[in-house]
Amino acid sequence: MANNDELFKKIVAHAKEYGFIFPSSEIYDGLSAVYDYGQLGVELKNNIKQYWWKSMVQLHENIVGIDSAIFMHPTIWKASGHVDAFNDPLIDNKDSKKRYRADVLIEDYIQKIEDKIGKEVEKASKRFENFDEAMYRQTNARVLEYQAKIDEVRSRFVQAMNDNNLPAIKTLIEDLGIVCPVSGTRNWTDVRQFNLMFSTQMGSTAEGTDTIYLRPETAQGIFVNFLNVQKSGRMKIPFGIAQIGKAFRNEIIARQFIFRMREFEQMEMQFFVRPGEELKWFEYWKAERMKWHQSLGISAQKYRYHDHEKLAHYANAATDIEYDFPFGFKELEGIHSRTDFDLTAHQNYSGRKMQYYDPEQGESYVPYVVETSVGLDRTLLAIISDAYQEEKLEDGSIRVVMNLPAFLAPYKVAVLPLVKKDGMPEKARQILSDLQEDYNCQYDEKDAIGRRYRRQDAIGTPYCITVDNQTMEDNTVTIRIRTTMQQERISLDNVSKRIAELLKESRIVK
Numbered sequence: 120m121a122n123n124d125e126l127f128k129k130i131v132a133h134a135k136e137y138g139f140i141f142p143s144s145e146i147y148d149g150l151s152a153v154y155d156y157g158q159l160g161v162e163l164k165n166n167i168k169q170y171w172w173k174s175m176v177q178l179h180e181n182i183v184g185i186d187s188a189i190f191m192h193p194t195i196w197k198a199s200g201h202v203d204a205f206n207d208p209l210i211d212n213k214d215s216k217k218r219y220r221a222d223v224l225i226e227d228y229i230q231k232i233e234d235k236i237g238k239e240v241e242k243a244s245k246r247f248e249n250f251d252e253a254m255y256r257q258t259n260a261r262v263l264e265y266q267a268k269i270d271e272v273r274s275r276f277v278q279a280m281n282d283n284n285l286p287a288i289k290t291l292i293e294d295l296g297i298v299c300p301v302s303g304t305r306n307w308t309d310v311r312q313f314n315l316m317f318s319t320q321m322g323s324t325a326e327g328t329d330t331i332y333l334r335p336e337t338a339q340g341i342f343v344n345f346l347n348v349q350k351s352g353r354m355k356i357p358f359g360i361a362q363i364g365k366a367f368r369n370e371i372i373a374r375q376f377i378f379r380m381r382e383f384e385q386m387e388m389q390f391f392v393r394p395g396e397e398l399k400w401f402e403y404w405k406a407e408r409m410k411w412h413q414s415l416g417i418s419a420q421k422y423r424y425h426d427h428e429k430l431a432h433y434a435n436a437a438t439d440i441e442y443d444f445p446f447g448f449k450e451l452e453g454i455h456s457r458t459d460f461d462l463t464a465h466q467n468y469s470g471r472k473m474q475y476y477d478p479e480q481g482e483s484y485v486p487y488v489v490e491t492s493v494g495l496d497r498t499l500l501a502i503i504s505d506a507y508q509e510e511k512l513e514d515g516s517i518r519v520v521m522n523l524p525a526f527l528a529p530y531k532v533a534v535l536p537l538v539k540k541d542g543m544p545e546k547a548r549q550i551l552s553d554l555q556e557d558y559n560c561q562y563d564e565k566d567a568i569g570r571r572y573r574r575q576d577a578i579g580t581p582y583c584i585t586v587d588n589q590t591m592e593d594n595t596v597t598i599r600i601r602t603t604m605q606q607e608r609i610s611l612d613n614v615s616k617r618i619a620e621l622l623k624e625s626r627i628v629k
């Protein structure tokens with residue numbers, strides 16, 4: 120298999136070639152950090168959403184879902200802290216007119232030194248037998264020098280960020296001699312805070328219009344509906360409200376395909392609990408969500424937790440579930456114990472009570488909240504990155520296969536007549552129409568059967584049903600299994616039942 124950069128390029132190209140993901144507005148040269156899902160991408164995305172919804176809502180009697188509007192009252196974003204604090208520090212290069220995230224320029228600088236350390240370690244490991252990497256890192260003079268530089272830069276950077284000291288960030292960039300990758304110069308503007316929310320006007324005339332925001336997270340739609348749902352659904356604490364929907368962030372730099380987009384989708388759940396019980400529920404959801412990711416058939420080694428040391432002002436515990444993307448371990452989901460911050464803020468700004476009367480305790484309180492928030496697009500990226508494989512077959516040829524979990528695959532079944540004659544297409548179409556009621560199916564009669572199997576492999580179809588000469592004699596067909604390429608012959612009457620069985624078996628956690 121190719122190295123990770125090459126692999127990532129192949130995944131992006133494959134996603135486009137087969138209709139999973141296209142750059143938005145491509146005929147106009149695209150729109151940065153915005154993507155469209157094609158005919159296969161939308162199926163995969165819908166299947167992921169359905170699976171999340173089923174595990175969070177259908178399988179929990181104390182969790183219900185909502186679908187709140189993207190537009191919300193602008194004061195919501197004041198109360199939530201987004202108007203004042205949802206910022207990234209940005210800096211422009213005056214020569215190239217290119218804009219950068221100041222923190223990313225510094226992180227990239229640190230990364231370059233880390234890469235140098237990596238190279239030193241790699242060289243030494245080839246030179247010495249019984250190489251002790253930990254010892255080498257602790258004793259080699261050059262590595263220690265690099266590490267000291269990293270520590271110094273990091274300490275100045277963290278201090279400046281914590282103090283929101285923008286001039287200090289600029290000074291650091293100048294002191295490190297960081298140049299613009301485009302112009303190669305150090306001609307930088309001052310660092311400014313840049314709010315990530317998109318705004319627009321509501322109302323038809325300029326007079327009396329209101330600036331409103333495209334929501335940067337779906338969570339606030341849940342908080343402001345907390346009492347509506349609790350009362351109309353007679354929910355008792357602990358209970359959760361789940362939502363899937365679009366969110367928008369004006370990310371300064373767009374990188375890594377659908378990993379960081381300006382328009383994306385979140386699957387969020389806010390779990391309302393008694394004050395004092397939030398850390399117990401935080402641990403519960405931390406474990407549950409990790410189990411969910413692993414139930415996608417991806418091996419446990421590809422995931423890790425990253426506990427936050429520096430907590431946001433509203434949280435008393437937070438962790439990320441990270442996935443080992445082709446560009447390294449990065450955040451996939453955030454699990455946050457958000458205390459009573461959001462509900463109390465909305466209570467203060469709206470003047471409406473956001474309290475729950477607890478019949479067991481005989482008192483009212485503002486509930487505490489544990490949030491699980493996963494990016495749908497990042498989940499899809501993790502799934503396709505894991506699924507994309509190039510297998511060398513016995514005859515030396517390469518098979519490109521998307522080993523998607525069968526229950527998520529865009530098409531579950533392809534029905535293929537061996538040849539376009541002798542009644543086979545008619546028979547195949549009959550099978551297709553029987554299966555279509557229950558499964559998303561494809562019909563394909565073009566090209567040799569081997570090529571058709573490969574086409575289905577490339578889009579992740581787990582089962583191919585082939586109608587051949589024997590079918591016309593004894594009403595049996597073959598089912599070819601994508602992962603093993605094995606075929607089994609079964610009676611036509613059993614096809615639907617067998618597919619259901621295979622789909623069920625495919626949901627085994629690795």
Ligand code: GAP
Pocket residue numbers: 335336337338368370377378379380381383384385387450451452453490492493494495496497
């Ligand atoms: N309500 C909490 C919240 O929004 P977050 O960590 O900012 O927390 C949650 O976002 C998840 O949303 C992330 O873990 C990530 O999967 C996804 N996400 C955030 N920004 C994104 C972006 N620009 N593009 C794609 N996904 C994004």
